[in-house]
Amino acid sequence: MSEKNAIHMKRRQFIASSLATAGTALLAGRGLAAESASPQVPGAVPPAEVSSARFPAGFLWGMATAAYQVEGAWNEDGKGESIWDRFSHTVGKVKGGATGDVACDQYHLYPQDVAILKRLNQKSYRFSTSWSRIQPAGAGAANQKGLDHYSRLVDALLEAGIRPFCTLYHWDLPQALEDRGGWPNRDLASYFADYAGILAKALGDRITVWAPFNMPWTFTYLGYGVGSFPPGKADYNLFLKAAHTVNLAQGEAFRSIKAASSKATVGSAYGMAPAYPKTDSDADRAAAARYHAMNNVFFLETAIHGRYPKAFVGEPPYAAMGIKPGDEQIMKVQLDWIGFHYYTRRIVADAGGARPGAQASFGTEIEEDQSTGRDRYTQFRAFMPTEGPLTDAGLEIWPRGIYDLVMQITREYNRPIIEITESGCSYLDTPYAKDGGRVPDLRRTSFFRDELAELARAIHDGANVRAFHAWSLLDNFEWADGYSQRYGLTYVDFRDQRRTVKDSGLWYGRVAAANRLDV
Ligand code: FCB
Numbered sequence: 001m002s003e004k005n006a007i008h009m010k011r012r013q014f015i016a017s018s019l020a021t022a023g024t025a026l027l028a029g030r031g032l033a034a035e036s037a038s039p040q041v042p043g044a045v046p047p048a049e050v051s052s053a054r055f056p057a058g059f060l061w062g063m064a065t066a067a068y069q070v071e072g073a074w075n076e077d078g079k080g081e082s083i084w085d086r087f088s089h090t091v092g093k094v095k096g097g098a099t100g101d102v103a104c105d106q107y108h109l110y111p112q113d114v115a116i117l118k119r120l121n122q123k124s125y126r127f128s129t130s131w132s133r134i135q136p137a138g139a140g141a142a143n144q145k146g147l148d149h150y151s152r153l154v155d156a157l158l159e160a161g162i163r164p165f166c167t168l169y170h171w172d173l174p175q176a177l178e179d180r181g182g183w184p185n186r187d188l189a190s191y192f193a194d195y196a197g198i199l200a201k202a203l204g205d206r207i208t209v210w211a212p213f214n215m216p217w218t219f220t221y222l223g224y225g226v227g228s229f230p231p232g233k234a235d236y237n238l239f240l241k242a243a244h245t246v247n248l249a250q251g252e253a254f255r256s257i258k259a260a261s262s263k264a265t266v267g268s269a270y271g272m273a274p275a276y277p278k279t280d281s282d283a284d285r286a287a288a289a290r291y292h293a294m295n296n297v298f299f300l301e302t303a304i305h306g307r308y309p310k311a312f313v314g315e316p317p318y319a320a321m322g323i324k325p326g327d328e329q330i331m332k333v334q335l336d337w338i339g340f341h342y343y344t345r346r347i348v349a350d351a352g353g354a355r356p357g358a359q360a361s362f363g364t365e366i367e368e369d370q371s372t373g374r375d376r377y378t379q380f381r382a383f384m385p386t387e388g389p390l391t392d393a394g395l396e397i398w399p400r401g402i403y404d405l406v407m408q409i410t411r412e413y414n415r416p417i418i419e420i421t422e423s424g425c426s427y428l429d430t431p432y433a434k435d436g437g438r439v440p441d442l443r444r445t446s447f448f449r450d451e452l453a454e455l456a457r458a459i460h461d462g463a464n465v466r467a468f469h470a471w472s473l474l475d476n477f478e479w480a481d482g483y484s485q486r487y488g489l490t491y492v493d494f495r496d497q498r499r500t501v502k503d504s505g506l507w508y509g510r511v512a513a514a515n516r517l518d519v
Contacts, residue, residue, distance in 0.1 A: 043388035043398050045450040051518040053456035060163065060467035061512035062124030063117060063489065064422050066170035066214065068100045069476040071130065073107035077145035080136025082172035083182075083223075087230035098482025104474045105497050110153050113473060116490055116501060118160040120509030125162050126269075126421060126469045127153070128170035128214065131195055138174030139191050147202045154206050164207050165419075165469075167269050168196050168253065170214040171229070171479075178231050183220060183242035186322060189330075193252035197260050204261025211339055211421065212253040215271035216246045216299045225375075228480060236375055237320045244321040247302045247331045254303075254333040265336035268303075269421040272296040272340040274405040275348045275382070283350035287380035291348045294378050296340075296405075297412075304413065306332030313379045338409060341422035341471070342451075344384050345401040351379040391447070393426035393478075393485050399450040406458040406465060417464050423451060424471035426478070426485040431493075431500055439491045444504035449517050456517070470508060474499065 068084045075081075088099035106113055117125055131138060133146035150166075157164045169192070177188060196212065213219075222229035225239030250268075257264045275291040277284035293301070293309035301309040306328040308316060351374070374380060388397045406418060429441040448470065459465050475488035483494060489505035492498070501509075510519035 041389060043400060045399050045453045049457065050449055050453045053453045053517045055456060055515040056459065057515065059515060060124040062122055062126060062165070062467055062469040063473040064126035064469040064471050065106070065473050065476065066167070067128045067130040068170065068172040070104040070106040070474055072100065072102040072105040074101045076107065077149070078136055078143045079130065079146065080132035081175040082130065082132045083175055083178050083230040084172045086175050087232070094480055095482040095484050098477065100477040103477045104492050107149065109497060111156060112499060114156045114160050114162070116499065117162055117473065120501065120505060121512040122162055123512065124165055124467055124469065125157055126165040126167060128167040129199060130172055131169065132172065132174040134198060135174065135195055138177035139194065142198045150203060154203055158206060163209065165209045166207050167211045167214050168199065169212060171219045182231055183245050184224060184238045186245045186248060188245050189248035189252050192249040193256040196253035197256035200257040200260035200264055204264055208263045208265055210257050210264055210266045211269040212250050212266070213246060213299070214269045215341065216243070217295055218271050220246055240317060240321045243298065244323060247299055248327060250299060250303060251331045251333050267335050267337040267339045267419060268300065270296065270299060270340040272342060272405055273344055273346045274401045274408065275346045278347050278349035283352065284348065287350040288348040290378050290380050291346060291382050300338065302331040303333050303335050312377045317377055337417035337419055338413060339419040339421040340409070342402045342405055342420065343423060344395045345398045346382045347385050348380050348382045351381050391425040392428050395425070397425065397447055399454045402451050403454040403458045406455065406463045407461065410463040415462065415464050417466055419467040420455065420465065421469055422471040424487045426487045428486055429502065431491060437500065439500055439502035441502045441504045444502065445507045448504065448508060452517055
C-alpha cells in the first residue's frame with residue numbers, strides 16, 4: 001500500500017515519535033493495561049471501553065493472506081509468471097532482493113496453516129487465488145493442477161469449520177496480460193470475468209463469499225500512476241484507464257460468478273482511510289470529500305450507483321478514462337456486502353492554487369509539501385498524521401479511525417452488511433529464548449485490542465458489521481518491503497518455515513472464542 005512507500009519521507013518524525021510513544025510502551029514491559037490507560041499515548045482507548053466491548057453471537061473472526069505473499073511455488077504445477085514474479089526477479093525493485101518464490105511455502109504447508117486457524121478458533125479465512133496458477137497466460141483453458149490446489153485448501157478449511165473467503169485478485173496479474181497492455185487495456189475486463197467464472201464453476205459449490213479485487217485504487221495507482229509497484233509505470237492517464245477497466249471488470253466478474261454459482265455472494269476488499277479535513281474551511285472539507293471519493297469509494301460508488309463519485313475538481317476526465325456509452329450498466333451491480341480494510345487515517349487539505357495543467361510529480365499521496373497537491377485532477381494534499389504511536393512500518397495507530405470509517409459507510413450506503421477484510425500492524429518481535437521461544441508481541445495485542453473496542457462501539461451504534469479479518473495469519477512477503485516487515489499473528493522463520501503463534505495470536509484466539517476483548 002502507498003503508506004509503505006512513503007515511510008522514508010517521514011523518517012525524522014518517525015524516529016522522534018516512536019521513541020516518545022510506542023517506545024515507552026515497549027519500555028513499560030508487560031504493563032499492557034497501564035500502556036493503554038497512559039495519557040501519554042494519544043488515541044489509546046480507555047480500559048473501561050475495552051472491558052465492556054461485546055461482539056454479536058456468530059461474529060466471524062478471521063485472518064487474511066494473499067497468494068503471492070504466502071504461497072511460494074512460483075513456477076510449480078504449471079503456474080505461469082505473474083507481474084510480481086517479474087518485478088521481484090528484477091534487481092533493485094524489492095528491499096533486500098527478496099522474492100515470493102518460496103515465501104511461507106503455503107502451497108505445500110497449507111494443512112499446518114489451517115490447523116493454526118482452527119486452533120485459534122477462527123471462523124473465516126480470507127485468501128486469494130493466483131490467476132496465473134489457474135490460467136498461466138491469463139486466458140484460455142484452466143490449469144487443473146491449480147484448481148486442485150485451491151479445492152484441497154477449501155476442503156481443509158470447511159473440514160475445520162472455517163468459512164473460505166476468496167479474493168480473486170490480490171495484485172498478481174499474469175505477466176502475459178501485462179504484455180498486452182495490462183489494466184489500461186479494457187479487454188482485461190472480460191479476461192478477468194472468464195477467470196472468475198472458471199473459479200466459481202470449480203469451487204462455487206463450496207465457496208459462498210467472493211471479492212473480485214483487493215485494494216483496486218492501490219494497485220492501479222501505484223502500478224500505473226506512480227510506478228512503485230509492478231508494472232512500474234508512472235503516467236496518471238494510465239492510472240485513470242486502469243481504474244476504469246477494473247470497474248468494468250468488477251461488474252463483469254460479479255455477473256460471471258453469479259452465473260456459475262447460485263450460492264455465491266459477491267462483495268469487495270477495498271482499502272479505505274477515514275479522511276479528516278485539515279481545517280474547518282469549506283475548501284478543506286471539500287478536499288476531504290474528494291479524497292474519500294477517489295481513495296475509498298471510487299470502485300464502490302460505481303458498483304452501487306453505476307456512476308463515478310465526485311473525485312475531481314471541475315469536469316471529470318472521462319475521455320482520459322476511456323469511458324464509453326453503456327459502461328454505467330456494466331459497472332452497476334448490487335454487491336451483497338461491502339468489505340474494506342482499515343490501517344490508518346488521513347488528514348486532507350485543499351491544494352488550492354494548483355495551476356491548470358501543472359503536473360505534480362507522483363511520489364506518494366503523502367507528499368503534503370507539493371504546491372500542486374497530489375495531482376491536477378483531485379487537487380488535494382493528503383497525509384498521515386503522527387499524533388498516535390507508529391508501528392514498525394511507520395503507520396500511525398488511530399483506533400478511532402475504524403469507528404469513524406465504519407459509521408461513514410453505514411450512513412452513506414444505508415446500513416450495508418460490512419466485512420472488515422484487513423487490519424493489522426507490523427512489529428518485528430521475534431521468539432524469545434528466555435521465555436520458552438514465545439513471541440511476546442505486546443504492542444500488536446494492544447493495537448488489536450484498542451481497534452476492536454472501537455469496532456464494537458460502531459456495532460453498538462448501529463453498524464451491521466459481521467466479520468473482522470486480522471492481517472495476517474503469517475509473517476509474509478510484504479511487497480516492495482520484502483521480508484523487512486512482519487504483520488503476522490504467527491511468526492515465520494523463513495530459514496526453515498517454522499511457525500510460532502505469537503502472543504497476540506493466542507490472545508486473538510481467545511477473543512474469537514469469547515466474543516469479548518478482556519480475555
Ligand atoms: C494491505 C495489503 C496486504 C498487506 C497489508 C499490510 O495494503 O492488502 O497485502 O500488504 O497491506
